[in-house]
Amino acid sequence: MKQGVTAKDVAKLAGVSQSSVSRVYFEGASVSAKTKEKVLAAAEELGYRPNEFARSLITNQSKIIGLVMKGVQNPFYPQVLKLFTTSLKKHGYSVLFVYTNNDEIQKEDIEILFNYNVAGVVITDASLSLSVTEDFIKYQIPLVLFNRKIDNNKFYSVCCNNYEASKRIAEYLLSIGCTKMIYISGNENTSTSRERERGFSAMLQGSKVHYQKYSSDYTYEGGYNIACEIIEEKQLPDAFFVANDIMALGVVDALKDHQIAIPNETKVIGFDNIEMAAWPTYNLTTWEQPITEMVEETVKYLLNELEEYSGEAKNLEIDGSLILRKTT
């Protein structure tokens, strides 16, 4: 009972061949209006839907995009997931979701995607191990790194322009008179965190600003703890630039817990503009990632590659904008 009606059943009822039924559901195939009508009527009556497996077996390509995600706890990514699912659905694609614990994607994380002949893959916050890299190229499966880039010039990536954004942030902090600044990084082996630091420090270069970097891990607790350390070491700066919002919220809370007034005694800027940054308790100044546009660009690239594989490698960087709130 599982697989109910097949194209054959529909064909019989409509009085046509199975091929004709197939052609009705295959975009671009040539069918007469009359046949189409008959088939659709029969299909409706029987409740027919083409079997995607059989279809993929023939075409050797599925309508599935693999989405690999790590930082599910950071509200930024569920938002990304939502946008991807919605956008891909519009184009007839579905999302096979893969959660990973690894910063660097391993073969076992994604072999399932290959087994399902996914049409393409998006990896949102992780990089690639070498063997995985090879597989993507070998099987010519379009891949986009989202919010991470990779320096091997073999894949397409879509990020916010982290370098420029961070320069603008530094510029802004200088303009309001900060002279002692701290950058709190995320995982240091992520391109995102490194780029943000690079832009930030580049802009401070040559100025008389006292600048220090501390390392953390992109989590709220990470931000909270490192801020506590800094406070206890009496290293309080004029301003914190924190590599993402969720850590920044941790920093803000640590400061509050130590009765340090924001923005009077010190300032905090985050990155991402997650929903919570706008909440009244936080009111966090931050950089807005152009997330909708980033997703659209990713989908656009994927669809192009599916149309005709080029293997184009490029780091697409999209601007964003500074959102001024009450922590600066």
Next chain:
Amino acid sequence: MKQGVTAKDVAKLAGVSQSSVSRVYFEGASVSAKTKEKVLAAAEELGYRPNEFARSLITNQSKIIGLVMKGVQNPFYPQVLKLFTTSLKKHGYSVLFVYTNNDEIQKEDIEILFNYNVAGVVITDASLSLSVTEDFIKYQIPLVLFNRKIDNNKFYSVCCNNYEASKRIAEYLLSIGCTKMIYISGNENTSTSRERERGFSAMLQGSKVHYQKYSSDYTYEGGYNIACEIIEEKQLPDAFFVANDIMALGVVDALKDHQIAIPNETKVIGFDNIEMAAWPTYNLTTWEQPITEMVEETVKYLLNELEEYSGEAKNLEIDGSLILRKTT
């Protein structure tokens, strides 16, 4: 180049038949150790992986579970997504993710799941339209409603024991001397919110407590706004019981913005125990949903049904526990 090696290629290299290759990868089939070894060696050399589509076409059942989710913004659900993906992967299943906007799942939301012959479906925070109900039964596809229940006695659901939990919450608030209480509901057409109210008010019944219900929508803004209204109407209670944490955080922030001291002037209890509830700024007293156990039970049911379909319908309710923090 897309689909590289097939079982036939492996067979040739290993000097056996395609059937034997198939049997090596099919659990429970009978193959000699020698053949198995030869096949695995050849497969390793060629990089063979069985094509899931062809496989599903034969068995008429995929290793895919459809996961339908609505409230992606509420941190509770990404956590659920993570746990499901992890648990299902252990059992060899993958997750086809579907995002929906609808409180009530429509045919178009999930027809894709049927096209892919999903082995089972989990719907996390939505109910079902009638036609969808029928399809699940007709095609005998196991379905679990997660964190929602449905009163038609046709499906399995897994929830926290919302009724008992809410009674316990009321009991606790009574025990600390609250005499004026407000319940803030989520979407009122969700079983979850209704059950929580039912338990809460049942326990207050007969006591001299002044009790009122206000309606909201399970979002932070919803909680924030309704709390502002309540404050402006000078209806401030001794305690708020809020149908979920994310709204409760909104309530807390609204109270803070009005300089109302928590827990001295009023108290707040949420529901879910999302990560943020433990953050120092909030320190929210809440009810912990036994989320890991809920997910495990869901997976267990699905696997049983896949073993042998029973269509068992039941509302499984699992306890949880009161987490006391600083808002009470």
Next chain:
DNA sequence: TTCATTTCTGCATACGTATGCAGAAAATAT
């Protein structure tokens, strides 16, 4: 050793769809 039993293997076919090909039907031209 020989025979009975069990375990394994290859053959052939099936799953539901897409598609090249050749011929039928329809449309257009003459």
Next chain:
DNA sequence: ATATTTTCTGCATACGTATGCAGAAATGAA
């Protein structure tokens, strides 16, 4: 009207795997 082109259709086959069946190989019993 016929001839020519175009559009459509059915037939047959292919995709990569699983599986019933019958026979081969291995094992155990005597």
